[in-house]
Amino acid sequence: MASKKVQAFTKHQSPWAATWTALRDLFRASQDIPDPDPTINLAGVHIAITGARSGLGAALARQLALQGAQLTLISRQSPLSLAKELSEISQAPCVALSCDLSDLQQVNQLITLLSQGPALNSIVLNAGLMAQSKRRTPQGLEEMFAVHCAANILLMEGLYDAQALVQRQDGALPQVLVTSSEAHRSSPDFSPPGLLDVPDFGMRDGIRWYGYSKLLFLAWVHSFAPDHPEWSIHTLCPGPINSNIAREAPTWVRPFLGPLMRLLFPSPSKAARPLLYHLSTPSDSPHAPTYLHMQAKKEIDRRAQDPKVAQSLNNQLRPLCRALSSPEEPGSSSSSVPDARAGRSSPQEYLPTDRSSEQ
Numbered sequence: 001m002a003s004k005k006v007q008a009f010t011k012h013q014s015p016w017a018a019t020w021t022a023l024r025d026l027f028r029a030s031q032d033i034p035d036p037d038p039t040i041n042l043a044g045v046h047i048a049i050t051g052a053r054s055g056l057g058a059a060l061a062r063q064l065a066l067q068g069a070q071l072t073l074i075s076r077q078s079p080l081s082l083a084k085e086l087s088e089i090s091q092a093p094c095v096a097l098s099c100d101l102s103d104l105q106q107v108n109q110l111i112t113l114l115s116q117g118p119a120l121n122s123i124v125l126n127a128g129l130m131a132q133s134k135r136r137t138p139q140g141l142e143e144m145f146a147v148h149c150a151a152n153i154l155l156m157e158g159l160y161d162a163q164a165l166v167q168r169q170d171g172a173l174p175q176v177l178v179t180s181s182e183a184h185r186s187s188p189d190f191s192p193p194g195l196l197d198v199p200d201f202g203m204r205d206g207i208r209w210y211g212y213s214k215l216l217f218l219a220w221v222h223s224f225a226p227d228h229p230e231w232s233i234h235t236l237c238p239g240p241i242n243s244n245i246a247r248e249a250p251t252w253v254r255p256f257l258g259p260l261m262r263l264l265f266p267s268p269s270k271a272a273r274p275l276l277y278h279l280s281t282p283s284d285s286p287h288a289p290t291y292l293h294m295q296a297k298k299e300i301d302r303r304a305q306d307p308k309v310a311q312s313l314n315n316q317l318r319p320l321c322r323a324l325s326s327p328e329e330p331g332s333s334s335s336s337v338p339d340a341r342a343g344r345s346s347p348q349e350y351l352p353t354d355r356s357s358e359q
């Protein structure tokens, strides 16, 4: 009984347990991959990053711009000011796209934009949120499941079908990097027939449903990768980050959590190291998907290794995806959902004015 209590506290069963576990892991972490080399020149490499406006995504974008990469920054609110800043420091173009990934109709439109734009070499699926209660998306999904799992599945399948990711000039394989979380291990158990049905949750157990959304996408990616060896796919947990992820924390928690995160959690630029390592040392031959926890190699949770989970996800998401491509998609008539066909909920594209002529 006592050991069960200890286990519950040292995993991600509540926000405080997750914070404690993250801190403990920081001091225990081993290092299986080296630090990335910031002098590697990424000129001619085009990388898209979701969740690029703040935290990990923004820090990664900054470093990649310094190394000369061409960037497409994507987030819910426009990352235009960051794109402008980065196009000043990089010799390569930097484009800002705003897209709400919780709305699968917008994700579809994003796929079209990315497929019709300049060829991509890598995409970093990094957007994320820690919701404090269940919220429904325009398609009726739970928001974290939509952003961390459904949107990413749609994006990967759409970009694959459109052959939007291409090899680098030096022959390196197109890359997909997935920002996951160790919290996937604390996902509640689930039964494959009802994967889209997330129950109501509150602040205490929100972290476990966050873990659930991360676990399901890990299961899907690790089952997709072996059938798509022409893509190099890596998944990872960056470890704790002093970022905006706790932006929904209740007001009474913020006076404690903010200083704790600033004092003890690594900066986003430090947490970006494993992503930078993969982007700077791409593979030129097929490999099994990998999972890193910070810079240490780990196995994913055994539930995410079950191919039946990915199969069930595909079966349950398919009707939703079919409905999205038909003119009467669910949600299009809802008053809370702007009419995509009128262009109001389409992803918006912004080009920093001084660089737009280079596109």
Ligand SMILES: NC(=O)c1ccc[n+]([C@@H]2O[C@H](COP(=O)([O-])OP(=O)(O)OC[C@H]3O[C@@H](n4cnc5c(N)ncnc54)[C@H](OP(=O)(O)O)[C@@H]3O)[C@@H](O)[C@H]2O)c1
Residues within 6 Å of the ligand: 050, 051, 052, 053, 054, 055, 056, 057, 074, 075, 076, 077, 078, 099, 100, 101, 102, 103, 126, 127, 128, 129, 147, 179, 180, 181, 182, 237, 238, 239, 240, 241, 242, 243, 244, 245, 246, 268
């Ligand atoms: N922070 C940690 O301790 C920690 C630990 C493990 C894993 N992670 C993972 O690391 C990734 C980056 O998180 P972070 O810590 O850098 O948090 P962050 O500072 O809050 O950044 C999250 C980014 O995701 C974007 N985003 C959220 N919902 C979106 C939506 N519906 N559509 C489009 N973009 C959306 C946000 O865009 P807007 O700014 O426009 O809203 C923001 O740019 C996440 O996947 C997170 O789960 C974080």
